[in-house]
Amino acid sequence: MKLIGSTSSPYVRKVRIVMAEKKLDYRFEAEDVWSEQTQIASSNPLGKVPCLIMEGSEAMFDSRVIVEYLDTLSPVGKLIPQGGRDRAAVKTWEALADGLLDASILARLEATWPSRQANERSQAWIDRQMEKIDLALVAMDKGLGDKPFCSGIHFSLSDIAVGCALGYLDFRFPALDWRARHPALEKLATKLALRQSFTDTLPS
Known part of the structure; x- marks a missing residue:
């Protein structure tokens, strides 16, 4: 998995902390969405981070959606109750x-x-x-x-x-x-x- 984000974004930080607590491997790619050279729209049409790129190049965005998905990937450190x-x-x-x-x-x-x-x-x-x-x-x-x-x-x-x-x-x-x-x-x-x-x- 690849996580596109900024080290100053609190929403990106939330995803990164979940990744760490769940002991998930990923690659972090820094992106400045305010730069004229930003390419974020090619992954997220809303032009926001975080954006998670999964195997097969499928993109997932919005931190709430991402962390809910990540919590299902490993039984380690369950963070969200089932229901x-x-x-x-x-x-x-x-x-x-x-x-x-x-x-x-x-x-x-x-x-x-x-x-x-x-x-x-x-x-x-x-x-x-x-x-x-x-x-x-x-x-x-x-x-x-x-x-x-x-x-x-x-x-x-x-x-x-x-x-x-x-x-x-x-x-x-x-x-x-x-x-x-x-x-x-x-x-x-x-x-x-x-x-x-x-x-x-x-x-x-």
Whole structure:
């Protein structure tokens, strides 16, 4: 398998961590989707990463689709329950973490898009996205509470998704200082940082 992605993308990081936790072999191909020379559209018509190229050149995209597929490839470190409320709970945590990331990226693009002048940027739009981030952090911290992991006593995709979202805030929004206001999340992030899969995929 070949994974096309960027080392700064939190969605790509989520896939890479799942690959590592599942002990799957793959080749990583770096791609800058913002470059005029990007070839990503030949694999993903949406022009986004991550994109997984499987044997036979079939392409799979969207991180949620990819990680669900990867979890079926090996019985090692099962990350998503097979069905029922447990599965729905894990996928809801992933949706919440990915939603936080969506808002983060929209806020950052509005604030840093190079072809715009300062007076062309919408502070109201940025504030709206930052409010979503704050609300998501509050919900995550409350949902985690005193549990060792997001979905209970076992490490799962819930923790990978949340860990990638928190890591992206550290990477792109260092002034946010979410740790001071969300002690449960801070404890989880400290624990996740000790895992080799998280250490090896720090954004850059």
